């Protein structure tokens with residue numbers, strides 16, 4: 001006879017998930033402070049987020065964001081901690097309020113700006129450079145802007161110079177190399193609009 005799922009396991013996990021952000025808050029806030037990251041209020045951390053800053057760069061995080069950095073913090077599977085870094089002097093990362101990240105890697109050599117309510121699915125990458133600045137085969141760094149209410153699906157890569165308009169959804173596994181307008185669902189490699197979101 002098959003067993004049904006175990007409620008005790010479920011509810012103990014619910015309780016553990018309520019406790020975990022409190023345990024992880026102080027180490028993450030201290031790391032943020034150590035690296036000069038400006039961080040707002042009521043942010044939640046599941047596991048240890050990695051912050052790194054280059055001199056004269058800015059990382060600014062709003063209020064009420066969630067960072068899933070442990071592999072169990074999101075059952076869709078998180079391969080690495082969230083890693084938020086400036087990788088060149090005078091670069092900047094601005095993250096608005098109510099944003100969510102699962103194992104998201106974000107590295108700015110120039111400028112990355114996220115609005116409010118941006119959802120970055122598991123194992124997403126946001127970059128404004130090719131990460132090999134001295135290599136003549138690479139292109140120029142270019143700023144990235146992701147506007148309010150954008151949802152990046154699992155494994156999405158947003159590459160340099162991209163602007164994603166508000167309220168748009170980017171399908172799982174997409175590689176975004178060009179601008180995406182507001183209020184659309186877009187997907188694929190390279191990412192293209194597949195439909196408009198109507199009211």
Ligand SMILES: CC(C)(COP(=O)(O)OP(=O)(O)OC[C@H]1O[C@@H](n2cnc3c(N)ncnc32)[C@H](O)[C@@H]1OP(=O)(O)O)[C@@H](O)C(=O)NCCC(=O)NCCS
Pocket residue numbers: 076102120121122152153154155169170171172173174185186187188189194
């Ligand atoms: C983008 C998405 C929202 C579209 O869902 P939908 O509106 O139900 O669209 P459909 O499944 O009807 O697909 C419409 C078309 O887009 C294509 N498409 C959908 N998702 C795609 C993707 N991720 N990559 C490439 N093409 C995709 C389909 O193949 C289909 O093409 P066709 O018309 O030529 O057959 C959904 O596919 C998706 O990727 N969701 C993200 C899920 C996710 O990552 N969740 C976890 C977050 S951590």
